[in-house]
Amino acid sequence: MELTLNHRKEGDRTVLEVGGEVDVYTAPKLREKLVELVGEGHYHIVVDMTKVEFLDSTGLGVLVGGLKRVRSHDGNLALVCNQERILKIFRITGLTKVFPIHETLDEALQDA
Amino acid sequence: MELTLNHRKEGDRTVLEVGGEVDVYTAPKLREKLVELVGEGHYHIVVDMTKVEFLDSTGLGVLVGGLKRVRSHDGNLALVCNQERILKIFRITGLTKVFPIHETLDEALQDA
């Protein structure tokens, strides 16, 4: 399963839809995308992980990197995730305290 | 998936229901069962393969052996099979000409 990446503007936010498998082989593409978005001035990012089928620590590391990047511009990075098996790895690693995680995209967009 | 074997009388026929995977590891159990049935005087056997999930040449060999056994007692051995992927291996090996093969158990039991 290939990694798919699609982004669009929603008001003042940028929604990055991630699909497929994020591992050591595909994560560099996700990192490049986040670097590119921040470079273009997208500092308020919502990463929609509804269609992610696999995520391990390499992917977590890239998301943490994205968060640090937007924060250095006073931005923020929120996640949309409704899959228990993926939420679980955020919990185990303590990253639920680092990222705002929402069940739906609507909820993430309504969050101030 | 374990091999499952169940037999019952239906009029003058004996129906042997085979389920699961028939390969070099499980085929000896099928052979023993056929030897046992013929030893007990079951010479008119219908092997119902509707629930077979895998069959290779080792299983084919055991069925051919069963056929020879019942024939040496003037009996017969018919097959019930409605799965294309299994019919295919009977066709490739030319065994469709050796076994009467029926789509349903009813059809097999009605066959003279």
Add this chain to the structure above:
Amino acid sequence: MDLAELHLPRSVAYVGLARSIVASAARLAGLGGDRLEDLKIAVSESATHAVTAAQRDAEPLVLAFGPHEGAFEVHVLSPEPARRDPAVEALREWPDEGGLGLTLVEGLADAVLFPDSAHHQMVLRFDLPARTDVPEQARRSSGAPR
């Protein structure tokens, strides 16, 4: 050609694992539906042959597999392919039915190659659908990365 290799104890108990593992790699490489069933049977035949033809069960059964030149390939090293183990032969009840295994393999695979003339190795090839139909990473992650 960077193939994955599976080493299994040379026992009939592992033939089921062999076909199921090779099938899961083939699925990742883009082989689908009926062709996966064909592959499972062909792998089962080759692995059965390699296991039962072995004189010694000390050496593992080795299967190498992966996409190569437009097909999913499975390489099976078969010890002692020409001669029959008398012990195995003695177990056969129907010697005149021999040849079913090779007939099936040849009927199910798109190509069967014997790269060395002594027939010690058998290569099964299953054509993969055109590249555009296959998710890119699936192809790469199940075999040759380029």
Add this chain to the structure above:
Amino acid sequence: MDLAELHLPRSVAYVGLARSIVASAARLAGLGGDRLEDLKIAVSESATHAVTAAQRDAEPLVLAFGPHEGAFEVHVLSPEPARRDPAVEALREWPDEGGLGLTLVEGLADAVLFPDSAHHQMVLRFDLPARTDVPEQARRSSGAPR
């Protein structure tokens, strides 16, 4: 303990194949549902570590796996586990985030063992459901036949 062994080119492109093959063997051994997802992540972490920590990519990545003493075990040989490859280290953007991989493996597996004191080998254990729940042949054909 007759484990199956998977040998893969030591490349990040094969980590996906590694986790999917080990998961298909674990499924045959009776591991189900969520535990298969846990296993996939843990295997991915170990394989990633073994691949990226390697100084030379000549030697293959080797995973050994199968049921053993009530659990599905995955053995991963990790070259150079203690020292970090400076080249790999230089690629890290967030050195302070290190340790996520091992945290995940320890959180997801039922047990993580380091049989040799130098930590060159890692064994992940995933408890299998009680034997009565598991089809007999599935268990045998995915690992130790007895």
